[in-house]
Amino acid sequence: MVAFGGWEMPLEYGPGTVAEHLACRHHCVVFDVSHLGTVRVVGEGAYQVLQHALSNDLAKIGPGRAQYTHLLDDDGSVADDLIVWWVAEERFDVMPNASNTSRALAALGGRDVTAERAVLAVQGPEARAVVAKVCPPAAEVPRFSVRVVDWGGTQVVVAGTGYTGEDGLELAVPVAGPGRGGAPAPTAGAASRPAEGAGGPAAELWDALLGAGALPAGLGARDTLRLEAGLPLHGHELGPGITPLEAGLSWVVAWDKPGGFRGRDALVARRHAREQAPGRALRGIVGEGRQPLRSGYPVLVGGTAIGELTSGNFSPVLGRGIGMAFVPADVAPGTAVQVEARGRRLAGRVVKLPFVKR
Amino acid sequence: MGVNVPEDLRYTSGHEWARLEGGRVRVGITDYAQDALGDIVYIGLPAPGATATAGESLCELESTKSVSDVYAPVDGTVVEVNSELVDAPQRVNEDPYGEGWICVIDPVSPDALQSLLDPEAYRGLIEA
Numbered sequence: 001m002v003a004f005g006g007w008e009m010p011l012e013y014g015p016g017t018v019a020e021h022l023a024c025r026h027h028c029v030v031f032d033v034s035h036l037g038t039v040r041v042v043g044e045g046a047y048q049v050l051q052h053a054l055s056n057d058l059a060k061i062g063p064g065r066a067q068y069t070h071l072l073d074d075d076g077s078v079a080d081d082l083i084v085w086w087v088a089e090e091r092f093d094v095m096p097n098a099s100n101t102s103r104a105l106a107a108l109g110g111r112d113v114t115a116e117r118a119v120l121a122v123q124g125p126e127a128r129a130v131v132a133k134v135c136p137p138a139a140e141v142p143r144f145s146v147r148v149v150d151w152g153g154t155q156v157v158v159a160g161t162g163y164t165g166e167d168g169l170e171l172a173v174p175v176a177g178p179g180r181g182g183a184p185a186p187t188a189g190a191a192s193r194p195a196e197g198a199g200g201p202a203a204e205l206w207d208a209l210l211g212a213g214a215l216p217a218g219l220g221a222r223d224t225l226r227l228e229a230g231l232p233l234h235g236h237e238l239g240p241g242i243t244p245l246e247a248g249l250s251w252v253v254a255w256d257k258p259g260g261f262r263g264r265d266a267l268v269a270r271r272h273a274r275e276q277a278p279g280r281a282l283r284g285i286v287g288e289g290r291q292p293l294r295s296g297y298p299v300l301v302g303g304t305a306i307g308e309l310t311s312g313n314f315s316p317v318l319g320r321g322i323g324m325a326f327v328p329a330d331v332a333p334g335t336a337v338q339v340e341a342r343g344r345r346l347a348g349r350v351v352k353l354p355f356v357k358r
Numbered sequence: 359m360g361v362n363v364p365e366d367l368r369y370t371s372g373h374e375w376a377r378l379e380g381g382r383v384r385v386g387i388t389d390y391a392q393d394a395l396g397d398i399v400y401i402g403l404p405a406p407g408a409t410a411t412a413g414e415s416l417c418e419l420e421s422t423k424s425v426s427d428v429y430a431p432v433d434g435t436v437v438e439v440n441s442e443l444v445d446a447p448q449r450v451n452e453d454p455y456g457e458g459w460i461c462v463i464d465p466v467s468p469d470a471l472q473s474l475l476d477p478e479a480y481r482g483l484i485e486a
Contacts, residue, residue: 011396017422018397018448220396220422290400290447292420314399314422321400342425 002219005098007035010218017220021316024164024225025356028124029217030209033163034202036119037101038172039094041110046092048259050084053107055244055261057254063089066144066159070244070252071096071107072263076270078238078247079103085146085159085172093146093157093172095119097234107262117157118175118202122214123168123225131169133212134205141169154201163222165229165358173202224313227322230284230353236295236310237282237324243270246326248282248353278329280307284351285337287321290314291346298340299325306331309339317356321346324353361484362389364455368431368471369480372413375455376431378471379462383432386459387419387450390484395421398447403461408436410463412470417460419450428460432470438462 001008010032012020023029041049051058056069063086071080080100085093093113096104105112122131132139135156137149143160150156154174162168177200210216223233232238232247244253245267253267273279287293293312298305312323323339333352338345367375373391377384392398400420410416410430419426439461443449450458475483 011423016397016451018399224422290445291402292400292422292425294425314420316399 004219005035007098009035010216012218012220013216015215017218017224018316020215020217020221021224023215024124024166024217024221025317026125028122028126028130028214029221030206030214031121031123031217031222032118032206033121033170033222034114034118035098037094037096037098037104037112037114038117038119039096039101039104039108039110040113041092041094041108043090046090046110049108050092050094051257051261052259053262054082054084055254055263056252057257058084058086059257060254061086061144063087064146066146066161068252070238070249071100071104072243072261072267073240074263074266076243076263076266077240078234078242078244079107081232081234081238083159083161085157087146087148087157100234116175117172118206119170119172120202120206120209121162121164121168121170122209123162123164123166125166126213127166127168130209130212130214131171134208135171138169138171143167151201151205156205163229163231164225165231165354165356166225167358171205173205174200175202176200223311224316227311227313227324228315228317228354228356230324230355232282232324233311242326243267245270245274246280246282274329280326281329282310282324282353283327283331283333284353284355285309285312285323285325285339285348286318286351286355287323287339287346287348289321289346290319291321291341293321293323293339293346293348294341295323297323299327300338300340300345301331301335303338306337315355321348322355361393362455363477363481363484365477367455368474368476369483370429370431370474371483372429373484374429374431376471376474381465381468382437383434383463383465383470384459385416385428385431385461385463386454387428388480389454392451392454392458395419395426396423397421398450401443401447401450401460403439403441403443404436406436406439410434410436419447430463431474432463432465433467434463434465434470436461437464
């Protein structure tokens with residue numbers, strides 16, 4: 001167990017990070033991602049509150065859909081990246097990163113319901129088949145859609161979302177309340193839940209998913225999976241001084257949304273500056289060998305430092321060290337680089353993200 | 359809980375094992391160490407002929423979690439390395455006392471292992 005964003009989380013389960021990672025790429029795993037926040041914003045004004053606070057445009061979707069979006073600071077930096085679950089006409093369940101829940105709450109108002117539910121992320125090419133054995137209507141929820149489904153009397157909010165680069169579903173299930181009954185006492189339990197949650201619907205759902213063939217996966221595999229998929233992690237690829245533009249995520253910015261959004265003016269200025277001088281861009285670095293690349297390692301071209309890795313590890317699919325780095329935007333994919341690993345220089349090259357495509 | 363500490367080996371407080379084989383010392387990391395490190399995905403083997411100094415880094419192992427040094431249990435010269443680990447470092451996890459051996463050292467002193475921990479002492483260390 002490791003401390004993460006104020007939670008105790010399992011780094012890995014029995015089979016280990018690599019086996020959990022490969023199970024997600026080829027079969028199906030389940031993560032307990034209850035540490036993600038849920039800020040519920042409801043009512044007539046909810047839509048406008050979110051439209052003004054967040055960079056993406058809810059007008060592109062509608063109720064029953066999910067959207068990836070950014071909360072920006074006034075200087076255009078990414079204060080958080082989050083997913084909005086538009087559950088019903090006047091109900092939004094906004095999912096910030098664990099450590100940014102209070103920031104999202106301050107920006108959006110609403111109510112922090114994080115402690116009331118667990119979120120189980122079922123991911124992998126067999127995720128829908130596994131969920132279908134447990135709760136058939138949940139398995140039908142399309143990618144980036146959101147539905148409230150009934151699971152034996154318990155309401156489960158299901159979204160076709162995830163953070164692995166695979167197809168999958170995320171299920172928000174109440175921690176407390178009557179279980180389905182008749183089920184055997186939970187064994188594994190959703191590991192990061194507080195003890196008083198054990199035995200409720202969330203723990204029953206966890207056990208049911210394991211029974212249906214999902215392998216439990218921990219924070220270690222969650223990180224290597226998102227890294228292979230080229231997905232940014234707040235505090236690494238997103239954060240103070242980094243706008244969506246450097247991170248290659250300008251598609252989450254609805255420049256011309258009526259009424260604008262927080263951070264827009266600074267972001268427009270940054271866009272103009274980048275048109276004059278391209279600045280930095282987020283790129284992938286693939287090592288020639290198996291040695292894991294690590295956050296903080298300098299990246300060099302011809303002996304000159306051009307940036308440093310913001311994330312890195314071993315790619316179980318590629319069998320090589322991989323990492324992400326902000327480098328000058330004119331450093332093209334294919335460029336040979338060296339990565340300095342504790343005094344030794346490893347050969348690598350620049351690639352476009354993601355490292356691994358579905 | 360179920361950590362394997364074979365009776366025929368000597369140990370270091372840094373979780374290396376050493377086995378005397380006809381005057382030479384075969385070296386690896388313990389079952390306890392491999393379990394704590396998690397999936398080992400890379401090993402930077404020492405070069406054959408390299409000097410080993412007891413208590414100093416012999417080579418590096420990397421797991422998905424972290425980078426760890428393997429410390430030489432004895433003074434001597436590296437005479438053989440397990441090059442199978444280059445492409446299959448997971449053997450250290452799978453069989454730490456067998457196929458996961460790391461290198462063989464020709465020790466300076468034939469009594470080199472005397473100063474290392476016996477199985478009982480090592481078991482005491484990891485259970486403390």
